[in-house]
Amino acid sequence: MTGYYIIIGISMLISWLVSSRLKSKFEHYSKVHLRNGMSGKEIAEKMLRDNGISDVQVISVPGQLTDHYNPVNKTVNLSEGVYMQRNAAAAAVAAHECGHAVQHKVGYSMLQLRSKLVPVVNISSNLMQFVLIAGIALMFATRSIENPNGNTTVLAIGVAMFAVTTLFTFITLPVEYDASNRAMKWLKDTGTVTSEEYVGVKDSLTWAARTYLVAALGSLAQLLYWGSMLMGRRD
Secondary structure, eight states, rough: OOHHHHHHHHHHHHHHHHHHHHHHHHHHHHSSSSSTTTOOEEEEHHHHHHHHHOOOOOESSSSOOOOOOTTTTEEEEEHHHHHHBBBHHHHHHHHHHHHHHHHHHOOOHHHHHHHHHHHHHHHHHHHHHHHHHHHHHHHEEEESSSOOOOHHHHHHHHHHHHHHHHHHHHHHHHHHHHHHHHHHHHHHTTTSOOHHHHHHHHHHHHHHHHHHHHHHHHHHHHHHHHHHHHHOOOO
């Protein structure tokens, strides 16, 4: 299991570094006040209107970095630090979440695929660690001269579950990048932000996207490890 802990450690370190950089970027661009004086809520509502979306509500939710779009009840949920703030960071987050609402309206294929996978991913993520541990234990317990790899059936099920969650992280990438691209294009084309403010918006969303990339690569690394165990590697 040494290799697994090394992978986990490296993934956590890289994730922490990227998250720290993202936090510092948002803190920096939170000081870049918008010339138009619009709040995150007002920007979100304007982007929705400009895209012909009238059935999505913009609401405030507690916490930090809790911003998200809920396709079930059609709400753009903005954290307290974004909802009322009037800066480049708030504009970036508000427009990004509205980008998901636009994806929902136009039937963006990758968003639809991700939504369909959610129930399966929820089950897999809740059970896979238990299944993997049970699979490893069973594999070692049933090894023999005739069957040096032991019984790998349960482990294979666990690896399949992990593969589903890894696939989900990679499907999430184009969804998040596309939402950011829609946000940046709208902010720029409508003149909602100035050219100087746009630099902050783009930089903020770029670093936000990297957190998803790191998560996907970390998940892939872990999947490859469990796959190697399934194929008979001893460590």
